[in-house]
Amino acid sequence: MTTGSFSSENKPKIIIIGAGLSGLTAAYRLQQMGHDVQVYEARHRPGGRVLSVKIGESYGELGGENFLDGNEGRYSLKLIRELNLEPLHFKKPFSCIYANDEQATSFSEIIGKFKNPPNLWKLLEEVASCSINLQEVIDSVFNEDPELLSIFTRALTTYEGSDPETLHPSSIDSLYEIFLLFQDLSVGNKGKPGGVKRLCLKGGNAKLPLALSDKLERGIQYGSVLTAVRKEQQKMVLTFNANQEICADIILLTIPCSLYQNIEFASNTIPQEQLFDIKSIQYGTNSKILFPIILKNKKCEFMILPHFVSWLNEDDSIMTFYMGGKQGILDLKSATSLFDEEIPFLIKGEGDIRINVNKMEEGNDIQLSSYEGAVFKSWINDPYAKGSYSNRGIGRSAILNEIITVRGEEVRNIFRPVRDQIFFAGEHTTTLPVLGTLESAIESGERMARLIEKSLKGFDISMG
Ligand SMILES: Cc1cc2nc3c(=O)[nH]c(=O)nc-3n(C[C@H](O)[C@H](O)[C@H](O)COP(=O)(O)OP(=O)(O)OC[C@H]3O[C@@H](n4cnc5c(N)ncnc54)[C@H](O)[C@@H]3O)c2cc1C
Incomplete structure (x- = not known):
């Protein structure tokens, strides 16, 4: 009909x-x-791809989280205000840690070791012009330091959602942005502590x-x-x-x-x-795992772990594990085992934590569903997104x-x-x-x- x-x-x-x-x-x-x-x-x-959840009394995002990602949020803020919604602006002075098999190291130490060339952007442009993918650019610029190489590869994979060898070298703008962010996070900016500006909505996006x-x-x-x-x-x-x-x-x-x-x-x-x-058009494969956390002595807000980049929500009660590329393709079994593998690294970096997670659940396709423990969402497996x-x-x-x-x-x-x-x-x-x-x-x-x-x-x- x-x-x-x-x-x-x-x-x-x-x-x-x-x-x-x-x-x-x-x-x-x-x-x-x-x-x-x-x-x-x-x-x-x-x-x-906006999917908010409730864990305990707090809100978390299985999809789009920060309205200020890569921009000033002009269009978003106008709409948010017009609809009388409550924006939550926050910029926390982040401390960042990188944890691997051996130890947890602060970003300031790691970034401090990098001999910043006088004009990093120019160097990136030069290297990009003769590279076939973004991984080649990362390899050439950070080749002398395996830790930096690993951090930038992992951060880029998460940020773009795809492994850097599948990304065009012109994505150096993301690489540069991440470098500036890490520098800001580790040493602060003009005397102020570093941090990421975030904008979410009160009660969930x-x-x-x-x-x-x-x-x-x-x-x-x-x-x-x-x-x-x-x-x-x-x-x-x-x-x-x-x-x-x-x-x-x-x-x-x-x-x-x-x-x-x-x-x-x-x-x-x-x-x-x-x-x-x-x-x-290529799509990333990002997944998120959200779980409730209680930190005794909060050491850091942002961590790079072997498989995940992780951060805390605005009231420090929910931690996000975030990843892309091959690591982002999750089902219940792989999400559970990756989560279990990663927790010891989180403890290494954070110290005294309490995580009340008995089971891992796959997120429902319903806005504002409530969960008690860990919840994950793999966007490549979502039939109406097929990617992040x-x-x-x-x-x-x-x-x-x-x-x-x-x-x-x-x-x-x-x-x-x-x-x-x-x-x-x-x-x-x-x-x-x-x-x-x-x-x-x-x-x-x-x-x-x-x-x-x-x-x-x-x-x-x-x-x-
Ligand atoms: C894990 C993750 C983290 C993210 N983090 C951030 C962040 O921090 N900051 C940020 O700015 N952005 C982030 N994003 C991106 C942001 O969420 C998206 O760019 C944005 O929500 C996309 O909106 P859209 O309207 O373009 O597409 P969508 O939200 O995908 O809307 C398209 C709609 O079309 C529907 N649809 C699909 N196929 C059909 C069909 N055949 N018939 C009818 N309907 C159909 C879908 O169900 C969907 O509702 C993130 C995304 C993901 C997945």
Whole structure:
């Protein structure tokens, strides 16, 4: 059965696929502009890769955590304030430790050993220009110190989600950023103690998608998995699971690129070359394990352990173990054994800790579920994410870099709209320098709402 051509007011019908931050932001803005917009979401909850949990009385994030990752959070803060949510800003003076088989060493000692060349950025650029992947860059710059080599390899793998040998050398900006961060964390900045600025939401980041979904007058159709797209006459026809068909004048696809392979796009929809490029975008494999912790004498906030990078939440009651690359592909068995392996290193660095974990559970796909012990989430195994976030894979950097202007809005060429009928949003489509963040998802939703509005000004209502 095919349903829905024009709404009662005969407005063009806009369908958004995906109720993550990008889709919800776009839907909210389009609704504010007076458009007829409906969201279809595969899961039974809003938020996509934002998934908050409760452990005891505290909140933790199995997905996106820090709204300030790689940016100032301008778009996120505007939305958070507009929806009257409570931002939690914190910058703790971090102390950092690196623990390996032999010992736990403070970062200041490790970084202090590095003979910082007069211009590290220039050196990175030079090395990157003749390297085929990011691991080669790390190897050449830190080759004299195995500890630094190991720290940067591990930190980069976690930050980007993929092993550095699969990343394009232009990802040196992340390497440089991590270097500056570690330097800041170890020695402080201009006399002030070092730290990472963080911005989360009081009561869990899920508050943002939940608040946005509450604002949508037509609600969200949950459990609706898009499986095929075709064009019939002037309409887009979308097929969902259970063979339900819906017609739309305009569609906005906000799903991760890793999901395009599951959808059948007829040849009269997205051009083959563009679709091929979209499907080829690389995704990280990050996982998180969260667990309650009581520290007697807190020694450090941030640690690099053999398999994980780890940190404490704002009230020091939940620890996150975070990793990417090959290590990020977890199931219950491997999560449990990795966790058990890693705890002795945590104790080595932290000293007296109390962890009340009898069992490890896999996180439910429900916002704000409560857990008593450890909970993990492996995003590569999530059927509606199939990865953690996009990054610059080898051979994929150039296609992500090209930016064009459409109706006065910047768009990454690979995600250019198709005939003013198919639009793309999501963290991977952002025109901000850093992909793969909460901010980039929100930015893309804001920009696509503006672009759809602009293209609708010339919309031919007789299309119905
Ligand atoms: C472990 C982890 C840690 C992170 N940490 C941070 C951080 O600290 N700071 C930061 O800024 N960012 C972080 N991120 C990234 C951030 O969470 C994402 O960039 C952002 O949430 C992506 O939003 P989105 O709307 O682009 O995509 P999504 O949230 O993935 O939304 C897409 C939606 O589409 C739905 N969907 C998929 N397929 C279909 C289909 N066929 N039919 C219908 N619906 C479909 C999905 O269910 C999903 O709800 C992290 C991500 C992960 C996984």
